[in-house]
Amino acid sequence: MRFLIFLLLPFSLMAQNKETPDQLYGELFTDVQQSGIFPDSKTFVDAIPRRAPADILHDYQAIRSNPAIRFSLERFVEENFHLPLKPISDYESSEPDVVNHINRLWHVLHRKADSAAQGSSLLPLPQSYIVPGGRFREVYYWDSYFTMLGLRESAEDSSIEHMVQNFAWLIDTYGHIPNGNRSYYLSRSQPPFFSLMVELLAGIRGDRIYTDYLPQLRKEWAYWMDSTAPTRHLVHLRDGSVLNRYWDQLDAPRQESWMEDVKTASLFEPGTRPRIYRELRSAAESGWDFSSRWFRDGKSLETIHTTELVPVDLNCLLVHLEQTIAKGLRLKSFNDTARRFESLAAARIKAIRKYCWSPQQGWFMDFDLRLNRAGHVPTLAGMYPFFLGVAEKRQMRAAKKLLQTQFLKPGGVVTTLRYTNEQWDAPNGWAPLQWITVAGLERYGEKALARNIAGRWVALNLRVYRQTGKLTEKYDVVNANRPGGGGEYPAQDGFGWTNGVLLALMKKYNLK
Template structure:
């Protein structure tokens, strides 16, 4: 039976420009030039061109290229045209050489300075959205701040005593909420149509450990605007879904229906293969990017083929747990400012959401929490580490926590830590890969349900794997193969990246927590 949901709202670029002002993404700035560069692989990585800096006014460059392209008597080199008109970006820390005789903790503390990005200046034609304060970037091809990465990076900054940088990053996120109505995926024009898993309220918890509860009052307006974005109370629509029992739960929902600019070739090629369904495909790919899990079997209708992606059909268990935490944090913020009525209101909303998550997302047969397909009215059969989130935020019952711990140990725990899913699909958010944020959530989830030895085992395996790779290569990676210590993490649309913000943060936190080095 098809379930009733809020009708999706198609938002075009004109509407997005009206909302975000002059922050035009590169496909609209350069038109045919953009398409030709991306489809002809002028750069190996599609993200390179969208991060290039134009050497003159973008309109002038676009017009010059149009003149060349439309004149059959003129021969030109697309590659040389791009080189003459753009400055290509360097990878972060590309020239940095590690000293593997140092401990991995010493390495990370040195690397913070390498990954530290100073406050931005406006550069004409750049896709970078300037931020007023310093911030840590992940590394490699990721030259900007990323939303959910930053929470896990902050775990390490906290251990390094770098509260000033943590606060600067939180202030940047607050600035973006004020400027754009939400926190984009990253501070790029081509990321404005979506956000990422909403960890802003958890970032405030980290600050509160240092400064006390006043931070909740300080960022109350930002918290409220963040919540309004996810609840469709702003110009952006499509995140809120009315469930069969009348409860409102949420999904990932990018505001646009065109190929991702940074992955234009990949998306366009897949879109051509599905024909008329391409706009729907593009929204689902983009919404998968908003989830942070780009991509995973959890979003695929057949569990294996990217062309079957249906992200917007799912009520993701992890997203709704994060919004539960946001509602509790709003309750705390209003209490701090003396508005007890609003504080009570958000407390009740959090309880309502908690009950709905337990109702719709607990999979008894799998002894695990899974996403809920609001179109088919069925729980997903895909078991992934997203199912840890109800234990991470502490809403699972004791019985559910015990059952999930058994499932985690028997099915997800591998030699190098926790594997992301139980399927090997070639997508990077599947087996055999392990990711730092999911290790942290696994450790905390097990500690929350008094599975101390299992938590320590997860941490020890992950630290050992990270340290072994660091000693062998001098690098800390974006992701790892947790089933084969001799193989790199892989899959996805780009090569394995080193740096790496959230790996550094989680690793340092676990080392200190368990005295593992």
């Protein structure tokens, strides 16, 4: 542990003074969010003020306190803010060829480098980027890796490079990659895929990419490993092993899902609500918001306990990060430090195998800190050890059996085995988890099953596209005639990572 501390770069949350909507607008923010004038809590926090926020708030307070004025909150907001436009990714196509459709869609989802706007929650980025689509008007961290898989197949190499440059800039500017480029996302990150993005770009531009981005890779690692940070990502286990968890540094309602979080927390005593808010936020950091994976009873959001779990997927991603840092150090001939990072990765692999493998289930699980044991309900997060080479070969035999008998459905693989009406549960399938599963199977020699799953997923995507002219965020893999559902918002179209994984799988297996 001593050399781990030695390796930590001088680290602090270097966030610029970027105020969030609740800080800028105070009681106006609260009044708008609880009024329900916008069905989606994200609408107001993405709005851009027409004048100085302080002046808007001053006028709001003055008007509200004047009984002689007949006041309309909705009209006041419309007069003082530019509201987000209807998503331009609400885009249908009569193009029969889905590859041509996606190649056109990249331009619809493309955003130019941003310019700063006073009072906007948007964190301006120096290079162009691709957004997911729908209500997601900004770049998202882990989504972007899977989008890049498709950009590679479309020969959009410069787009990939620009997005990696943006993420490096975010690390240099804020000390980490936030959930998305919005001020209200700065309190958390998302699954750390930056090292995989660097690896992807290195496959295009060459190994110099590993050394070019080595400073940012090390800062990313420092963010997750800093034991003094308010994020508290670090977990020390009884045998001295060091692993990580998801943890948002704030314990208030998510501004972009304010009404939903307040409703959930209202079921608890006031003193308990901050803990619930943090658990909700930490689940959002995982990207799986929400799933029975995070529920103590496996059924209801009210039992969420994200921070009591050591997620198997997060720790596998950190293995890859440590290995990628070591590779960059080797290329620069910093061999002693490279060996230390290789040792860190090896120790993490050993701990994942010890704490997250369930011999009873034959599957990798999240580790429950309170119960001091691996969980008992399998999810597709258990495929990350195969995707990233953490699992032993013998473990694939058991995992393959469970995958075939429980997870495999007509449209691909299902996210979990629980039906809860949460979007990261059955019957939904998601593009990133299809890719991780297929790639993990390929890595361990299970090529036939990998191709089978890829074929089912591609067929489902193409069937829905031919029926609707759209590619969507998620799909019902159990009943191909139903759209994917559940969650806090309607299903979104576009859709970045669906496009990316579909193109990559079609190319890999020559599927049409």
